[in-house]
Amino acid sequence: xxxxxxxxxxxxxxxxxxxxxxxxxxxxxxxxxxxxxxxxxxxxxxxxxxxxxxxxxxxxxxxxxxxxxxxxxxxxx
Numbered sequence: 001x002x003x004x005x006x007x008x009x010x011x012x013x014x015x016x017x018x019x020x021x022x023x024x025x026x027x028x029x030x031x032x033x034x035x036x037x038x039x040x041x042x043x044x045x046x047x048x049x050x051x052x053x054x055x056x057x058x059x060x061x062x063x064x065x066x067x068x069x070x071x072x073x074x075x076x077x
Contacts, residue, residue, distance in 0.1 A: 001048070001056050001064055008062045028056070034067060041074060 004023070028048035030038050034055070038046045049055040053067035 001050055001054055004056060005062055005064055025056075037067060037071065041070065044070065044074075046070065 034049035047056040
């Protein structure tokens, strides 16, 4: 996920390109124990989560956000 973030920064900031032109974000695997959260908050752009709970989020510029902060934001601690 960190690599995806770095690629995105290079593409977005330097070349003014978007990652989703090169990576099918909807095809990224979601760890089973986070799948419910990703599905529940489908209006919030959560693309995938790793086994530690780090999620790739964002609509235009991608960031890595802990699943705990996403749950806290929506009141589902």
